[in-house]
Amino acid sequence: MFKRLPDIAGATVAITIDGTPFSARQGDSVAAALLLAGRAACGMTAVTGRKRAPYCLMGVCFECLVTIDGEAARQACLVPVRDGMRIETQGAATSITEPAA
């Protein structure tokens, strides 16, 4: 959906997305990294479980909620990438499961 312009300077930042390593750039938001990595469909609707992707990239739509370093429901568009950051998608809305026993 998006590509990086050529000749963009900046340090690379090593992150993982659902366990897969990805090279982002200093200053990227997590959402930008997800878009570049082709992992935009990072969320799921609460009611019907449909796929959602970031819509506004400015903290308003809440479609970009992911788990970052173990913390759930972070807005990816508001969090800058950092070396070693672990991003997990599917963290938006969880489905209701029956309790065990």
Add this chain to the structure above:
Amino acid sequence: MARDYDIAVIGGGLVGAAIAWGLAREKQRVVILDEGDIAKRASRGNFALVWVQSKGLGLPDYVGWTIRSSDQWPQLAAELKDQTGLDVCFERPGGFSLALSERELAARAVTIERIRLQPGVVKFPVDILDHAAIEKLQPGIGPTVVGGSFCPLDGHVNSLRLFRAFHRAVMQLGVDYRPSHTVHGITHRSGGFRIATTAGEVRAGKVVLAAGNANAKLAPMVGLHAPMRGNHRGQIVVTRRMPRFLRHPVVTVRQTDEGTVMIGDSYEEASDDTRMTLAISTVMADRARRMFPILDDATVVRTWSCLRVMPQDGFPIYDQSESCPGAFVACCHSGVTLAANHAYDLAPMIARGALDAAQLAPFSARRFNVQKAA
């Protein structure tokens, strides 16, 4: 603007709508006179419990009245589902009150005991349990939960869906629902009532005051007395949906059928429901995560404050007017729990024109020992 109805129900909340539904089932021609979008509406701000334990300290008949409604609730849920297609998700898995200190637990045990020792009170099952016993029934409680009380008759419902179901149900039965018809005067004239509203006059053979705290102002218009508090503010914290972990409602923490978690409950003597006290939300959130540590990972999406509908002594007021025959008043704190009684017992009494003294005399406002308005 005037039209003739058998009964005008003033108030379109859970109490008014339940009564209107019951009346419509008795083939009465009913109009509901309601306020607009921004009204106090405890029907939108309650904790959705259908609760038995801890009721009735000071009025033992209230225990029996409550249990009766709890027992009739499954029928109410089923009938609403049949009629409207909406499942209000009523569940009665038994509920808890949890104590985070020995002192809280002791106070709880004393309250339960005092309820039980009242003369003439109906017996009902409730146990004081320790941490281990609670953990067996409801895994996931935090280490600082000292114990609590459990009553198998406690349950909960999706009260917003209940609200919507009642509104759909009354519409289907031909009840006339009039929003933005705030009532400011009622006169009793030749066997009927003329009700002055902000949108014109409405005439009806009988009138039921089901306007929550506003009943205090309306009741004297028809020779009744309904002393209400009007300054009993509570707050609620709501989370985003979570995987199901809580199968029993706790009086201060419940997980809805949608998966969201509601956290209460507080009391402030305040009457502005547009304001909140942040520190109260903090205390409630802290206690909730101590009761269920999984809540540390929850996300809060909403908080609100609401004025509880609260009669002066906390117990329902059901009365019929002697000076204005055909006028009734019905208000209570537990509009959700008592919805079944209101639909199945109270409404038919009103349709017949007389409240059953045996069941409802204890709830008359005469208990407040004041002169009735002439």
Add this chain to the structure above:
Amino acid sequence: MSDPNEHHSGAPSASSAGEGARIQGEYDVVIVGAGPAGLAAAAATASAKLSTLVLDENAGPGGQIYRAITTTPVQSRDVLGLDYWQGEDLVAQARASGATFVQGATVWSLDRDRQMAVSINGASRGLFARRAILATGALERPFPIPGWTLPGVMTAGAAQTVLKSSGLIPDGRVVLAGTGPLLWLIAAQILRAGGAIDAMLDTTPRGNFRRALVHLPGFVASPYFAKGRALQREVRSKVKIIDGVTALRAIGDDRLREVAVTRGGAEERMAADILLLHQGVAPNVNLAMAAGVAHRWDARQLCFVPVLDADGNSSVPGIAVAGDGAGIGGALAAAERGRLAGLAAVRALAADRAPGAAETDAARRALRRAERGRAFLDILFAPAASFRRPTGDTIVCRCEEVTAAQIAETMSLGVEGPNQLKAFRRCGMGPCQGRMCGLTVSELIAQARGVSPDAVGYYRVRPPVKPIPLKELADMPQTPAAVNAVVRG
């Protein structure tokens, strides 16, 4: 060797680590938002020696219009344009003024007594402001078309955001759709950066120009006239433009595949990988509304705006609103509004240090100049009703997946306003707190009832205005009174 991340010779980009610890419990002035309004307000109050704290939720100052202005990797100044780079001076002045800036700070509660709660780096704390200036700006109007929730459909502003902060341009088959100056601006920026746009679908209603004509003189005299014309010429020369679009659909299963366009009664389909939507912006009202600030419906801008005096003071004493959050006016107007709110704060708290009336008068004149032409733009680019009030299975509330048809059905229960609707259908109860559906819902109810949206009102907004981890709320200080209110035997 200069840091490639930093174009501006000033303080380094603020990192959030430890920020929460260094702020005090109270300030003379707390400014929420570091866009043009917030920056100008900070410069005004801090240079008058009022203790000033600026809280902004992004990684760096600039808001939306000047996003990433201190860190953007897009080195060539032609791509983003002069209007963007103008923001550098504002940032410089604000930083030089002595104001304390904290980035990565989300203000989630503000009450009528100006007690705030802010989340920084995973911890929330309270804060008191003698004066609060809310400069939280605008958000994109909802654009509820069938399929607008599909992955691959985004706002034009989103594309501008990643261009500015990361040097990204849309890839694949790129379609823009909507109306408004921003759409043309982002199109030009993408093209200048070397990107390609397959089609631009203009939904500007045909009658708008005629209706806007009465305001033409003001527009011609404004800076927007020449710029706007140049921008449109630039884009038209390179992109296929389809005018007079009356309906749009985004089509795909789990992602966008095609866009269906209707014009002149006929529908045409085009393959698309990304659809960028834009039909104007509206004030981001949530924090102001949660604080109790009164709002009214602006019939020309088709949105709710705060009720303010000429200095931005709201109905709540001590709380001012500045910038696009006060009413859409663009970056230059936002800066002047921020300046005026800042000057008013100085007069209120330190009258002896307030600059003379000449400075305020100059800001008022500059604001009037900056607002020239606004009426013309508002009317010319007013989105069509059909794009503001959807029907059928089109989703209105994205978070709770409530459709226009479901809302219409619920209206038949005698619903008078958005709060009863919210209770019955859950629209507005999701994490976005009505930002994506509030305007749509108020307009749908107004249409169903045959009244103005002013008579219908808006969702009641309460804290937290952004979702916060329960742990953060639970870890905040407790008062004995609060404990007594909760623990009752």
